[in-house]
Amino acid sequence: LRALGCFRLARRLTRDGLRILAYHGFSLRDEHLFRGALFMREYTFHARLALLARQGYPVVSLDRAIEGLKTGDLPLNPVVITVDDGWHSFGAVAAPALQAHRFPATVYVTTYYAEKRTSVFNVVVQYLFWRTSLEVVDLADLGLGLRGRIRSSATAERQRAIATVIERGDALEDAAAREDLARRLAGVLGIEYAAIERLRMFRLLDMPELQDLTAQGIDIQLHTHRHRLPPDDREQVAREIGDNRRALSPVAKHALDDLCYPSGEYDRRLFPWLREAGIRSATTCDSGFNYPATEPLAFSRFLDGENISMIEFEAELAGVLELARRWRKLAAGALRRLPIPPLGRPAA
Numbered sequence: 103l104r105a106l107g108c109f110r111l112a113r114r115l116t117r118d119g120l121r122i123l124a125y126h127g128f129s130l131r132d133e134h135l136f137r138g139a140l141f142m143r144e145y146t147f148h149a150r151l152a153l154l155a156r157q158g159y160p161v162v163s164l165d166r167a168i169e170g171l172k173t174g175d176l177p178l179n180p181v182v183i184t185v186d187d188g189w190h191s192f193g194a195v196a197a198p199a200l201q202a203h204r205f206p207a208t209v210y211v212t213t214y215y216a217e218k219r220t221s222v223f224n225v226v227v228q229y230l231f232w233r234t235s236l237e238v239v240d241l242a243d244l245g246l247g248l249r250g251r252i253r254s255s256a257t258a259e260r261q262r263a264i265a266t267v268i269e270r271g272d273a274l275e276d277a278a279a280r281e282d283l284a285r286r287l288a289g290v291l292g293i294e295y296a297a298i299e300r301l302r303m304f305r306l307l308d309m310p311e312l313q314d315l316t317a318q319g320i321d322i323q324l325h326t327h328r329h330r331l332p333p334d335d336r337e338q339v340a341r342e343i344g345d346n347r348r349a350l351s352p353v354a355k356h357a358l359d360d361l362c363y364p365s366g367e368y369d370r371r372l373f374p375w376l377r378e379a380g381i382r383s384a385t386t387c388d389s390g391f392n393y394p395a396t397e398p399l400a401f402s403r404f405l406d407g408e409n410i411s412m413i414e415f416e417a418e419l420a421g422v423l424e425l426a427r428r429w430r431k432l433a434a435g436a437l438r439r440l441p442i443p444p445l446g447r448p449a450a
Contacts, residue, residue: 104413109420110255116421118166119179119391121159123150124403125185128195130301136232138408140225143196146408150415154181159419164360168383171394181419183207184385184403186325186362188216190302193311197320210325210362210385211312213349218277221304224268224449226284229304231264232424234291239263243290244283246270254291276367312430313353322350324381333369343379358383373399389422 103109125147126140127133131143154161160177162170164184170176172345183200185192188211200207215222234254241248241263248266252259267287271280288295298304307315316322327345332338359382366387376384376399383398391404404418417423 103217104318105346109416109422111170112425113179113419116391116424118426119177119393120180121181121384121391122167122182122184122401122403122418124385124387124405125160125183125196126187126407127189127271127441128191128192128302129408131297132233133191133229133303134408136229139405140407141191142406144199147196148199149412150406151199151205153412153416154205154419155224157416157419161203161205164323164383166206166207167392168360171392171396171419172243174394179419181417184362185395187212187222187307187329188306188312188322188325190305190307190311193307193315195313200253200320201318206319206321207244207417208321208323208360209315210360211307211350212324212325212327212329212364213326213344214348215277216306216308216312217349219305219308220277220281221284222306223271223280223284225305226298227267227271227287228264229298230284230287230291230293232294236292238298241266241290244281254341271420279425309353312350316354316356321356322354323362324350324358325362326364329364331364331368331372333371336375339372339375340379343376344382363387366403368400370400373397389418389423390427391421 105446115354124174125142127142128147129141129143134143159179159181159340162176162185164182167176167180170180183205185196185207186436188209192209198292208436231254236254238251239254240251242250246267248270252263254260267283271283274280274283285295288298324343324346326342328342343361350358359380361381361384362378363384363386368384368386381399383401385401385403387405388402389404392401396402406415
């Protein structure tokens with residue numbers, strides 16, 4: 103398609119669409135092999151930014167994009183760069199690359215583990231089970247009252263063990279106790295935990311680091327405090343946003359009124375509550391471009407990662423995949439409108 107000129111044509115046809123890119127963490131050792139959708143190599147991220155610059159995509163701030171959608175004052179084929187969670191690796195890997203290209207970016211920060219300065223427990227547990235080279239693991243060695251030996255190579259057994267350890271960890275009194283459990287798990291699985299802690303592979307940026315990024319021009323925004331936003335609990339929604347703002351207000355010298363849904367999961371029942379909480383925009387993980395008519399509490403993004411090839415990334419930016427999504431939507435609508443005769447006995 104690119105060789106035939108379809109990328110250039112698609113870019114022209116979708117020139118009014120706002121592209122929002124979404125990233126998460128960046129690999130400090132082998133995290134990109136563990137989960138490519140969540141962690142990207144430094145080399146890959148540099149290549150993405152170089153393509154944006156080489157092909158002349160105007161990278162604008164989230165604030166400029168939101169206002170520009172209202173007023174119609176945006177350059178053609180505009181791009182916004184967003185990063186979820188606020189992993190330590192963003193500051194170590196991505197922030198210098200963005201500064202080198204002078205690209206603005208918004209980082210949506212979830213603040214519980216940022217304040218606690220411990221590893222994100224559920225992610226590090228999954229990594230440890232992925233990393234182990236032991237064929238058989240005895241969970242009784244964890245001291246959690248668990249019994250039975252599991253085969254780490256058996257997917258179902260491993261997933262049940264992961265879920266059980268995470269459940270037991272979530273029931274502990276605080277983040278420090280969960281970090282201690284992760285250390286013990288690493289010992290049981292034959293993995294050196296000190297290196298994970300030294301590199302801060304699964305930790306978030308702490309408050310002084312976030313303040314430094316703000317001083318460098320990085321836009322810090324909301325991602326809830328505990329990485330959850332239940333659509334059926336108004337009080338908890340208000341608490342999650344309130345605690346998130348409380349934690350970030352001392353380090354952000356700007357309005358905290360933009361949100362990213364945890365894991366990209368959202369429900370339209372949340373919209374009135376978010377507006378009451380002063381939320382101006384909210385981003386999802388739904389693929390697609392954004393236009394003046396797009397609901398600002400349901401902005402679409404392209405979830406980029408190590409699992410996305412460069413040609414796929416380029417096709418998304420150019421609008422090829424956006425046109426394919428439109429075609430599929432139109433085709434599905436047309437099929438639904440086709441008259442389908444009811445099933446019955448065939449005529450004699």
